[in-house]
Amino acid sequence: MAALIHIENLSRHYGDYCAVAGVSFDLQPGEILGFLGPNGAGKSTTMQIISGVLAASSGRVQLDGYDLHAEPIKAKRRLGYLPEVPPLYPDMQVDEYLSYCARLHRITRSEVAQAVARAKERCGLSAMGARVIGNLSKGYQQRVGIAQAIIHNPRIIILDEPTSGLDPNQVQEIRRLIQGLAEESGILLSTHILPEVQSLCDRVLILHQGRLVYAGPVSQQQQDRVLVSLATDNSDTRLLETLPGVRQVEPLGPQQYRLTLDGHHSPADIAEAIVKQGGRLAELRSDQDDLERIFSQVTLGEQIQ
Structure with a gap:
């Protein structure tokens, strides 16, 4: 089965400083891949490169078979990204914001309403369309952030600290949502919460000082x-x-x-x-x-x- 994300010898330098050094890994369809590392390990830099926000110094990134450097538009269409701070507009209504995101992803005007409805249903936001985002709880704001990441039905979803700052009930809700999303997409999940990785992920990658120092199945390590x-x-x-x-x-x-x-x-x-x-x-x-x-x-x- 072809990998949804294929990373090959990825590196990123800032002058003499190497933030990411020769990282290689794959994400398979239907897989939730945990992405761990201490602060400054290079996780955010790697995710920014994969999402096309930051250029790599060297190496190769393929998204669902498309080379990110050679075919950036086709590659990015396969990807949904939720950064650690969700890119929300607090003064907009949920439907208004998601419609805007759909147009950014070049969803045709005739299909925007259907795409918004589907994203809201998957994220448990069907009753929230008329609510102003700034008036929602942190948990529902996270759901809106995930909804914008999946509005164009991507095969690859990158989630950066999706449960940060949530209460225990909200954490459980977001975890169930992530498990549901994995039925149709591959998910790269970055988090500092190890029990979250153990409960959600099929495999785990650990980055340290820009290098991939461990890769293995979570279940095997427990058994x-x-x-x-x-x-x-x-x-x-x-x-x-x-x-x-x-x-x-x-x-x-x-x-x-x-x-x-x-x-x-x-x-x-x-x-x-x-x-x-x-x-x-x-x-x-x-x-x-x-x-x-x-x-x-x-x-x-x-x-x-």
Whole structure:
């Protein structure tokens, strides 16, 4: 299946400073791809290059098969973009603003009303058309921002911090909206909220100092590691290393370990094997903080095992 976004050796320099260095990745249809990194990592620069706002110093960007440099208009038509600060006009009504956005995307006059209605329905704004944007809650303003990004029915959607500043109920609503959008589009989601990535994303990319330092599936990182606490003596490590399905044993504290599994054995298999070999199992649970651990390791310059 052809990638919706294909990035190849992307770089951006500001004089002697390199903001993005040789970044390459793909976004597949129907995928929600998490885009992480500490402040100053180059995420915003990369997204601005992909959206055509900023020129790359070198490298290649393809959007749904169109080269952004060679065919910029065709490429940008495939893309919807919500920046961290939504580009809203607070004095305009929702319908007025979305109609304006539709015309910017060169939707024909006869199709504008249909495009606005469809975007409002997808974003839960059907009853808000006559409301002034500045009078809406932050959550509904975010919905309007997403609606302008999808008004032209793009195959690619870039969302930069879409739940920033929202209350917990609004966050859940926006997350459900994003999941619905992924049924028809590929989504690149930039956020600092790791639980959001774990709940929404199929894969994750981590950028650090302009370089892509990690790429992998979110689900795998949660499934192939478990945390174990034993109530035994100093032979714990040797006992755990002999268990079938255990690829690595990482001591965390007294009788506490992180086990990396081979993907063919479940946590229940590990618990049963520990008991059979005479170990006294105090606790065994999934490593729920795995993505946070990976993020800390790669952004602090350590190696992922």
